[in-house]
Amino acid sequence: MGAVAGSIFVHPIAFFLVCLLVAVIGMLELGRLLERKYGRLNLFASLLLGLSFQILVFLDTQGYIQRSWYVVLMPMVWLPFVYELFKGGENPFQRIALTLMVPVYVSLPLSFLFLTGCINGSFQAAILLGFFILVWCNDSGAYLVGVSIGKHKLYERISPKKTWEGFIGGVIFTIVAGYVIYTITGIANLQVWIAAALIVSVFGTIGDLVESMLKRNVDIKDSGSILPGHGGVLDRFDAVLFAAPMVFALFVLFG
Secondary structure, eight states, X not given: OHHHHHHTTTOHHHHHHHHHHHHHHHHHHHHHHHHHHHOOOOHHHHHHHHHHHHXXXXXXXXXXXXXXXXXXXHHHHTHHHHHHHHHOOSOHHHHHHHHHHHHHHTHHHHHHHHHHHTTTSSOOHHHHHHHHHHHHHXXXXXXXXXXXXXXXXXXXXXXXXXXXXXXHHHHHHHHHHHHHHHHHHOOSOHHHHHHXXXXXXXXXXXXXXXXXXXXXXTTOSOSOSSBTTTBOHHHHHHHHHHHHHHHHHHHHHHO
């Protein structure tokens, strides 16, 4: 996640390319995870659709194409259906659903990062950096408080180590971070950043739990091994996937 945040200050294209790489690796991780449980899926169609999300959003925000680009996506959505039509075999519904799940779960939410950065018509690094700071503070606060005084399990069936004390600690850390971000940047207003902090805490935690559920279902500890000691891309971006679209919606409506 540090590389993604660091690329914000290099150039918008650098940020886009790093996000694109993260999306590809994340989709491959999820695809392999699903294949362990359900057999092979049409990963090519998943990657093609997922990359289309990213590229079309980038071209749109940079003014290279018109907003009507979304019509291009519909024929691509039909790719898994057509593939199964000619491939034959059993369980086409399952393979189609899993093929579409990969880009919808990974690439579509990540595309909201670039949309958030360009929410006012030009690329604003401060908003994106503020978002990542909120995510980091939530993770750090939840971990530190949970390890120190955590006793009451948040959702033991899915994630035995998470506690309500840790969750509340993450919320407090993130709200404080939102206040500091507003004080330094002056972007939007304090209420928006406090709301963003709450969104990151709630939806980031849900994203973490959802990924834990998926990994538990296929009996693996980490989604990948690309980040030694930290697991895979999905392990590092699970909170971002659920929080980014909601923070974007917040800034659109109230920012």
